[in-house]
Structures are given as structure tokens and as C-alpha cells.
Amino acid sequence: MPLLPTPSCLNLTRSRHSCPPVRCCAAADASLLKWLREAGLPAQKVKLSSTVQEGRGLVAGQAIRRGEALLHVPERLLITPEAALRHSSVAALLNHAALPAWSVLAALLAELKIGQTGPESTWGPYISALPLQNGCVLEWSAAEVAMLQGTSLQKAAADITSAADVSWEELQPVLTDGCAQGLIPRGLLDRQLFTWSFSTLLSRLVKLAGSGGVDVCVPWADMLNHSPHVSAFFEYDQSTKSVILRPDKSYRKGEQVYISYGQKTSGQLLLSYGFMPAPGSNPHDACLLELSLAEDDPCYQAKAACLRQHGAEPAREFPLRLDALPQALLLFAAFRDARPSGAAEVMVLAKQLFETGTFPVLHGCSLELAAMDAVLHACRAALARFSSTDKSDRDTLQQLQDQSLGHSSDAHKWRRISILQLRIQERRVLNRTVSVLIGQRRQLSQSRQVASQ
Numbered sequence: 001m002p003l004l005p006t007p008s009c010l011n012l013t014r015s016r017h018s019c020p021p022v023r024c025c026a027a028a029d030a031s032l033l034k035w036l037r038e039a040g041l042p043a044q045k046v047k048l049s050s051t052v053q054e055g056r057g058l059v060a061g062q063a064i065r066r067g068e069a070l071l072h073v074p075e076r077l078l079i080t081p082e083a084a085l086r087h088s089s090v091a092a093l094l095n096h097a098a099l100p101a102w103s104v105l106a107a108l109l110a111e112l113k114i115g116q117t118g119p120e121s122t123w124g125p126y127i128s129a130l131p132l133q134n135g136c137v138l139e140w141s142a143a144e145v146a147m148l149q150g151t152s153l154q155k156a157a158a159d160i161t162s163a164a165d166v167s168w169e170e171l172q173p174v175l176t177d178g179c180a181q182g183l184i185p186r187g188l189l190d191r192q193l194f195t196w197s198f199s200t201l202l203s204r205l206v207k208l209a210g211s212g213g214v215d216v217c218v219p220w221a222d223m224l225n226h227s228p229h230v231s232a233f234f235e236y237d238q239s240t241k242s243v244i245l246r247p248d249k250s251y252r253k254g255e256q257v258y259i260s261y262g263q264k265t266s267g268q269l270l271l272s273y274g275f276m277p278a279p280g281s282n283p284h285d286a287c288l289l290e291l292s293l294a295e296d297d298p299c300y301q302a303k304a305a306c307l308r309q310h311g312a313e314p315a316r317e318f319p320l321r322l323d324a325l326p327q328a329l330l331l332f333a334a335f336r337d338a339r340p341s342g343a344a345e346v347m348v349l350a351k352q353l354f355e356t357g358t359f360p361v362l363h364g365c366s367l368e369l370a371a372m373d374a375v376l377h378a379c380r381a382a383l384a385r386f387s388s389t390d391k392s393d394r395d396t397l398q399q400l401q402d403q404s405l406g407h408s409s410d411a412h413k414w415r416r417i418s419i420l421q422l423r424i425q426e427r428r429v430l431n432r433t434v435s436v437l438i439g440q441r442r443q444l445s446q447s448r449q450v451a452s453q
């Protein structure tokens with residue numbers, strides 16, 4: 001990524017906490033620990049502890065070396081889709097319906113929550129220790145969701161919500177038949193309960209490397225909180241048939257051990273996990289700008305095929321940051337807006353742009369200038385989608401921050417603060433990208449004029 005000069009005047013107020021911590025119950029935690037011990041979790045170098053920022057987390061009970069294998073959660077404790085199909089009261093119906101892993105797991109979690117499954121499913125103490133809410137977008141009020149209007153998160157929020165709706169819809173025949181056959185109680189497995197299941201899966205489900213990427217809930221390991229500054233993640237260890245973590249840094253006794261939930265922007269963390277790192281502290285934070293091929297482009301098919309050959313989709317999100325403009329964005333924009341004469345020229349163009357990273361002049365048109373214009377247009381369009389002004393957002397943020405001193409437990413207030421911070425930050429990034437591109441465009445066209453004289 002080419003670096004952009006960083007302006008000195010752009011400093012957002014940092015909040016002390018990034019979200020109200022999730023509520024936990026000491027008795028439920030004690031039952032969880034007892035269950036884990038009895039179910040064969042070996043002695044641990046980490047222990048469950050309450051933390052200021054995250055609710056609970058795993059803290060080093062002794063010095064931990066970088067790369068050593070921790071946790072060793074035995075396979076029988078894992079909630080996998082296959083285990084869900086064995087333990088659900090409506091297992092035969094779920095099997096017959098052949099639903100996706102996500103829906104099968106949601107059904108089992110909901111059944112466990114109301115104590116519906118048989119005596120062989122022992123996850124009760126784990127389920128009782130899970131938070132009732134995590135603050136993900138499925139739990140937000142309509143007014144809070146509406147605050148995302150104009151931001152690059154609006155589409156991601158809609159995608160999460162509609163995935164939950166689809167899952168709920170596809171479970172209906174199973175739940176109806178399950179009630180009719182007397183396998184599950186009428187009325188208890190309702191949408192509210194499933195919202196809890198979906199939120200729990202959003203914030204706790206992992207794809208496990210080393211086991212073919214199966215979707216799974218891992219009791220105990222899922223007490224690890226996220227840090228944007230580590231990259232360690234758990235994996236399935238075939239030799240011990242357990243889930244392990246190899247931390248990517250050493251920890252002293254008493255330090256909290258973190259994993260990475262992925263290189264997520266602050267907004268993505270807020271939508272799925274209900275927390276947001278303090279402004280400026282997440283190196284993966286970005287404003288995502290989407291560009292896509294125009295469906296009426298006469299070369300659409302050829303362009304889409306070439307993009308796929310180069311590992312890209314016809315629609316892509318690019319991360320804009322205050323100090324960096326992705327070169328891949330300009331290359332994509334150049335390719336999108338170029339007017340090649342046919343499929344053969346599309347292939348030559350794709351090769352030049354995506355393999356050499358240089359911008360040709362095509363039929364007398366500088367694709368680099370055209371790309372800058374396209375990105376300028378996309379940034380201005382994104383800015384125009386905000387319904388509020390920067391000043392009104394800053395004023396509201398200031399009022400909320402003044403009020404919130406000493407009241408850090410108000411989840412709705414924290415959410416509003418977080419969304420306002422995101423809006424302000426996205427606008428800053430878009431405005432900055434616009435002003436940098438205008439400068440770069442001017443320089444480029446001047447140098448082209450000089451070269452042509």
C-alpha cells in the first residue's frame with residue numbers, strides 16, 4: 001500500500017472502555033469449572049478470571065512460553081454439528097432436513113438452554129455460564145441499526161440479520177414437526193431464544209484448523225478474548241485429539257492471554273462481538289469501500305472470468321485507512337472502468353494490471369487517471385450516503401461522553417458512542433482519501449502534460 005502523509009490535526013477522543021463488559025455469574029462459572037474438571041480437562045496454565053474490559057478471560061496462572069501448547073480441550077467437550085445431530089431431541093428431523101451446520105448448532109444450543117436434550121448431553125454447565133447477551137447487531141434496537149446508515153457496516157449488518165432470518169425460517173418445519181411429534185415443548189423454542197443461539201454462535205463459533213475446518217464451539221477455549229495485536233488462534237491437535245493454543249508471545253504470571261478473532265475492523269468486531277477497540281488502537285481498522293463490475297458492461301463476463309483467475313471476485317471491499325490507499329483498489333477501478341475492445345484485450349489488460357501492477361494507456365485513455373476518478377467518485381458517493389453531518393455527530397458524541405462518565409454499564413449508550421465514533425472515523429478516512437487523490441491526480445496529469453509537450 002502506498003503510504004499517505006498522516007495529518008497531525010486528526011485525533012479522536014479516546015474512551016477509557018470500548019464497551020460495557022458482558023455480565024457473568026460466579027456460581028455458573030464455578031459449575032463450569034467443576035464440569036470441565038470432571039469431563040477431563042487437564043490441569044491448566046491459564047485460569048478463568050474476571051477482567052475489567054471483557055467480562056471474563058483466561059489469565060496466565062504461571063509464566064507461559066511463546067509457542068508452547070496450552071488448553072488441550074478434549075474432543076468430547078466440543079459442540080460440533082455432528083455432535084448436535086446426535087444429541088438434539090429433533091435429530092432425525094434435522095438430519096432429514098439436511099440443514100447447514102449453523103442452523104443445526106443453533107437448534108442444539110437453544111435446546112440445551114431450555115434443558116431439553118437427553119442425559120447424555122452434558123453441556124448444561126457450559127451453557128449456563130454463557131452470557132445472556134453479547135451486544136452483537138442481532139440484539140440492537142432498530143434505532144441503533146439505523147445509526148449505521150451511510151457507513152460501510154450497513155451492508156454487513158444487513159447480511160448478519162438476514163443470515164439469522166434465513167436460519168430461523170429454515171428451522172421452522174423442523175420445530176413445527178418436532179412439536180407435533182411431542183419431541184420438543186410447544187412455544188419455548190421461540191425467536192427470542194434463537195436470537196440468543198445466533199448471538200452465541202456469532203461470538204463463539206470457530207472454524208477449527210487441523211480438523212478440516214469444522215464449525216465448532218469449544219468450551220473453555222472460548223473464554224479467550226481478542227486482541228488486535230496477536231495472531232494466535234486455536235487448532236485441533238491430532239496427536240492428543242484435543243483443541244490447543246500455541247500463543248505467539250510469552251506471558252508473565254497474571255497477564256491475560258489473548259487470541260485473534262481475525263484481522264477485523266473495529267466495526268466488524270462491534271457487529272459480531274459487541275465490542276470495539278478504543279479508537280486508534282486497532283491496526284486492522286479501516287473504512288471498507290466496495291467496488292463492483294457494472295453488470296451492463298459489455299465485457300462483464302470476460303472481466304469477471306479474468307478477476308477470478310487473479311483470485312478476485314467481481315465485487316470487492318477495499319480497506320481505506322488514514323495513512324494508506326490500497327494500490328489494489330486503483331488497479332481494480334482501472335480494470336472495472338476500462339473499455340477494452342473484446343475478450344482478448346480484457347485478458348492482456350488483466351495481466352498488465354494484476355501481474356505487473358502498472359497502468360497502461362488504453363485507446364488514448366490513461367487508466368491511472370481513470371482509476372483515480374473512479375475512486376474519487378466512489379468516496380464522494382459514500383460520503384453523500386451519511387444522513388448526519390460530521391459536526392452533529394461530534395456534538396452528540398461529546399454529549400454522550402460527558403453523560404457517560406461514571407455510568408459505563410449502559411450498553412445502549414456505549415453502542416451509540418461506538419457507532420458515532422465509527423461514523424466520524426469513516427468520514428475522516430473518506431475525506432482524507434479524497435484530498436490525497438485530488439493531489440495525486442493533479443500531479444499525474446501535470447506530469448503527463450509535460451511529457452506530451
Ligand SMILES: C[S@@+](CC[C@H](N)C(=O)[O-])C[C@H]1O[C@@H](n2cnc3c(N)ncnc32)[C@H](O)[C@@H]1O
Nearest residue numbers: 053054055056134203222223224225226273275
Ligand atoms: C469468545 S467470548 C470471550 C469470553 C467472554 N469474555 C466471556 O466472558 O464469556 C467473546 C466475547 O468476549 C468479549 N470480548 C472479547 N474480546 C474483547 C475485547 N478485546 N474487549 C472487550 N470485550 C471483548 C465480547 O463480549 C465478545 O462477544
